[in-house]
Amino acid sequence: MLNKQPIPSNQSNIPIRWIVSDLDGTLLNSEQQIPPELVRRIARFTESGGRFTFATGRTLSAAQPFITLLQITSPVILFNGARIYDPVMGAYLTEHYLDSVSVRHVMRMYKEAEKAQQLDLLLFHEEGIFSFSAVLSEQVKKQMHKDGVVIETASPQWMDGFAGKVTKLMLIGPEADLIRFQQAAAAIPLNTVRSESQLLEVLPHGINKSTALSAMIRLLGAEDDDFAVVGDNLNDLEMIGSVRNGFAVANANPVVKAAAAHVLARSNEKSALLDVIDFVESTWPLGHGWSSTES
Template identity: 75%
Template sequence: MLNKPPIPANRPSIPIRWIVSDLDGTLLDSRQRIPPGLVRRIARFTEAGGAFTFATGRTLRSAMPYMSQLGVTAPVILFNGARIYDPVTGTYLTEHRLDPADVRRVMRLHEEDGAVRQLDLLLFHQERIFCAALSERVRKQMDKDGVVAETASPERMASLAGQATKLMLLGPESGLIRFRQAEAAAKLNTVRSESGLLEVLPTGINKSVALSAMIRMLGAEADDFAAVGDNLNDLEMVGSVRNGFAVANADPAVKDAAAHVLARSNETSALLDVIEFAESTWAPRPGLPRAD
């Protein structure tokens, strides 16, 4: 069920063949699972000619179980847009890295500012994650994402500055606010994907930029796509396409940017309504499967 008119009467329906969904807070429920009924519905959508994929802040290793569960063969946006992965060839189609100077700037700020030092700093290098210590916050985040972090000295982390995909800061809101207000962080590309977490991405990178690159690679059009999200790292992506969707539990800014706000949340399989919407734009076909 949609809170906004699904297809305005004053324009023709444009077939939506692609659905690009965020994972946490959108496709996944609070237990980090895709409900069985939604898994079956996505399978019916792809069998009928649609394509389903993800745009997530997660690493490949973290996203892979869900890719396997749904049999995703379309390109997948990872690291909040810093990489696009092709499941068919097992290779990255695009890769972006942080400016080494930005990495060192963050590390200095983390070392010198007492409030910022309260935060856990993680460095993502390829599929490995490094941090100074395995705090309870780090363990909890790694458990949620299904990955493992390794401890490393500041010198070791600094040596990886030229090959870092992103940085992550975990901790109290006061520390995150202090970090964002620091002069050294003023020009960094930062994004919030959930409470108590801030990421630093390569300059000019977000999910929308990655989606545009993917659309060009596929030789498709933006109107062929529906994009779905819930948090601020989805803001640009959801607002960049005609058929942007915000789930019921989405951040207010994401709802404002979306063309459609869903009545269901991630806990009640909001993607069911997006699939129904997409199929409603297709030409009538005998025997087309409908939503549960």
């Protein structure tokens, strides 16, 4: 593991209890899987009393297979921070929506740019994902396959009826077109974030993974120093910079690496989270983990 800054000594009296990881590009490999050795290592970590969860831009249905695989019982950050989900209760702890003015702004901007730019617009309402286009494009189908979700077509008029109940909007397309759209959106302004090179997301005002992490920490009655967070892309930037132990995987965006306290030598393809777990456990009281009875 490579470190930009000195790692706090094991004698610092700041044991870390929680790991919060991004999914795509961080916990998941390019096959959209968590390697078996990493699944087993996370299981040993939680059996020793550690807490593991993730923060993702994905919907609940797209995140659920990994919640089940890792037997996550801690709150999960979804929709890039717009929702926090409790797997035990089977309910959302927090929910935020885009204001209707912002939704209609983006719809109008998209319609004006539709012929000039190769973009698709998706609207996220409750647990559904709807395409602004009458026919699903190949890039939308690819996204649908990657995330394991169903995306439906809907008329602009029908989608407009959900304007006050939209969790997020997503644009898919060539990076250059997304950059142009994001630059135009900044004049309004809208809360946009690049979650992948071909994805641009519009989130509720003031919402990101960092604000959701802060809300989760308050809900748990924990402290920032109880957490290590890991990510790779620009939607992880604020979260990684918000805690003492923010980690960037080797394949991370350079901007994210610059914000992280620690830069890992391994990429998501090489199970970089193994090094994070080792580091977190090294901060625990010597010779044992946390008691399984501790909250």
